[in-house]
Amino acid sequence: MGSVTGSPGSSIAPIAAAVTVLLLLGIGIYAVAVLDRLVGRAVAREPLRLRAVLIAPVREAALLLMQQRISTERPDAQLWAFAPALLGALAAAGLAVVPASGGSGMTGSIPGMSAGIVYFGAAMAIVMVAVFLQGWAANSVLPLIGGYRFVAQALSYEMPLALVLIAAALPAQSLSVVEIVRSQHAVWNVVRQPLGLPLYLIAASGLAFWGPLNFPDGADLVGGTAAELSGAPLLFWKAARTAVLVAAAAMGAAAFLDGWWGPFIPGPLWMALKTLALLVIIILAGHLLDRVRLERFVVVSWVVLIPVALVDVFLSGLVALWTGGQGGGP
């Protein structure tokens, strides 16, 4: 989706872009699965057993693919099939605006989308729809409760997420993610907006319902929205949710850790390293922290996190005005 004028001859590029994004998501999902096990073993002080951990996600995927697929009585079959696909598509859409190098989008075929941050925000807002549908479609109590919990959680983290990304966009004077990365070459956003990255990590783990904020799929709901899933749909659901985490971490790396910029190794590799760093932080939080209570999280989010995010926007604006802003263009 470019500007009104469009760009001729770009009909092959979107296909290449989609394939690249899906490949990167696949690598990201595998990386998160491996990191999850590694960090879990490290936290539990067990031997790391690298080879077994590297094979384990593949084994789990194969096992799930071979498992019998059990369904419920009178589910909403179309919505039940649609929800994981929607979640995966949103993760891919979110990842597509994250720049891997000095060009424009991930593969250069979303030419300079001038409102990339808002596009990412919109994709992550529709995640609420996908998880609610997943909880609703199974026609079963526990997934429904999980879906409702995610609606409450999503409405709570959405404002801090949007505000923190806006604060990251302020010094760049642009909503384009490429410009945001370029505006950080002197000072990273994680340094000059200290409130930004912690808030973003909280919102990102709420977005991918990971670790302490795993309300829809929590163990107290016996797996929640995933409770009635088995076999291939369960694999797709877990993969889609991990993909959302990867996309959120990639955007965090771009918005706060200055994306592709780095001295010796090429841009995309820096991008991957920074994304992995954020993923390790979120996964570590997932293993170290208990799942909080939903009521407490909602109250803390509305009463504490939103004012802190507003303070972050205000301070970021002050700093931007003070230093005269960097980057340029719309």
Next chain:
Amino acid sequence: MSTQVLLVLAAPLFGIGVYGALSQQSFVMIMMGLELMLNGAILAAATFWSLSAGGTPKGQLLAVVVMAVMAVEAAMGFALVVNVYRIRKADITEKLKALRG
């Protein structure tokens, strides 16, 4: 993608919204009809902004105002629906007969 085509596209959205707002018995469905009408209005406003007004920024402002109206109407509508249910136990319009005849 001319003005005519887009307005002929916004018209059935508005028309279906009118049909929904008038024909549905349940409060929430009536609100969905209202949302559809506002959907058509936003599309028409953006059409005029993009194709007939040369991109003057006040055209976008009109669309933003219509979106704000959508939010206000949805929020107050739901609050009133909840309160009406609490007081009158009415979830469809047929049950609100206190002022009839």
Next chain:
Amino acid sequence: MREIVFWAMAIAAVVTAWRVFRADSMVRAAYWLMASFVAVGVILVLLGAEFLGLVLLLMMAGEMTIMAVFMVMFMMNPAGLNPMTMVHQHRTSIVAGVVAFAGLAGVGILGRFPDARVSEPDRATAQLGGELLGDSMLVFETAGVALLATMIGALAIASSKGRYGGADEGSAPPELGRAGEPPTTKAGERDTGEQRAGQHEAEDEHAGHGGTMSGMEM
């Protein structure tokens, strides 16, 4: 390519809008409406109003989920497992809808509109920002205050605590006793009152929660 996407989205917008009122399952109705908004949002992006289209998508994701939650709260038949039609004055409303469509489409086809395309589509967002905080600052501030008033008003209306107790008890002052004596206990503390309050508590919390959620939109 853009033309193909535009026509696909145009047809999708109208078809999904029609399906909103034909769906048996109420949650599906809410999400058909969401699909209509998504189609309109994509058309807005194609028209060059990128920020508006994306913000429309963002808003509507939350709003349609709240609508789905309210459907489940209020409709007899949220999953459409027992299909039933609940319409009144059906023919009148069809006529009204057709008249509205004919009128607007007539204006669209027969009217003569100036042909001035947007000149700098890449600067549309910046121009909107400059307009909101420049010439139309009053509109912006008024909209902000209106939204604040909406939030407070929606919470005040939907909140589950009345002045004298729970919402279904306390919106009226306590009644007099049988012989005209004033009540000995406060409203909401009677045994039957408590039982009823407890019974409605789940629904009030649910509704209060829903009211809170809808009041906190945007």
